[in-house]
Amino acid sequence: MPVFKTERRVGHRPEAMFDLVADIDKYPQFVPLCEALKVRRRVNAGDDGVSILVADMTVAYALLRETFTSRVTLDRPRLHIIAEYIDGPFSRLENHWRFTPDGEGTRVAFSIDYEFRSRALALVMGAVFDAAFRRFAEAFETRADQIYGRPGAAPAA
Numbered sequence: 001m002p003v004f005k006t007e008r009r010v011g012h013r014p015e016a017m018f019d020l021v022a023d024i025d026k027y028p029q030f031v032p033l034c035e036a037l038k039v040r041r042r043v044n045a046g047d048d049g050v051s052i053l054v055a056d057m058t059v060a061y062a063l064l065r066e067t068f069t070s071r072v073t074l075d076r077p078r079l080h081i082i083a084e085y086i087d088g089p090f091s092r093l094e095n096h097w098r099f100t101p102d103g104e105g106t107r108v109a110f111s112i113d114y115e116f117r118s119r120a121l122a123l124v125m126g127a128v129f130d131a132a133f134r135r136f137a138e139a140f141e142t143r144a145d146q147i148y149g150r151p152g153a154a155p156a157a
Contacts, residue, residue: 004133005111011151012144014079014099014106020144021081021097022074024055030143032132035060040069049076054086061128066121068093091117105151110137 010017027034036058043052053072058065068088074081079100085093095112112133116122145151 002115002130003111003113004130005109006134006137007107007109008137008141009102009105009107010141010144011105012148014101015076016148017099017106017108017140017144018074018076018079018081018097020147021099021140022076024053024072026143027057030139032135032139033059033061033128035065036067045073050074051076061125064125066125085114089117089121091115108137108140 012020024037025039027037034057037055039053039055041054044050045052051074053074054069055072056067056069058067060066066089068090069086070083070093071086072081072083079098081097083093083095093112093114095110098109100107100109114129116125
């Protein structure tokens, strides 16, 4: 039952980091192993700033391709994102993002808890997933620097 957790400090505002992670349509452009992502449904859960998405993500490595469906809760007021597994090659998959103000930046906490349904798939993809999850935080931080500018960098003249 693999679990991966990481926490990093980044030089961008919590709301900006939340918005970047919540923009799941863009994941194929920069998220490791993400080949495609399709949002099936978007629903505002009320006037409290919470949205729920149902999305299909296709992950690919070499000749292997797997698609899974998740329900993603975007809780902007609490700066918290939860993705919960609905269907696909896993028996369990849940990940959490939390964005906490930290000085002029943000403390970004990411965790993922997953288990493949098939033992064979777990053997083939397990090490690849572990390596990809270790690069997730870096991929999002790099993306934030591209979108919002590198913290502390002098503005272009």
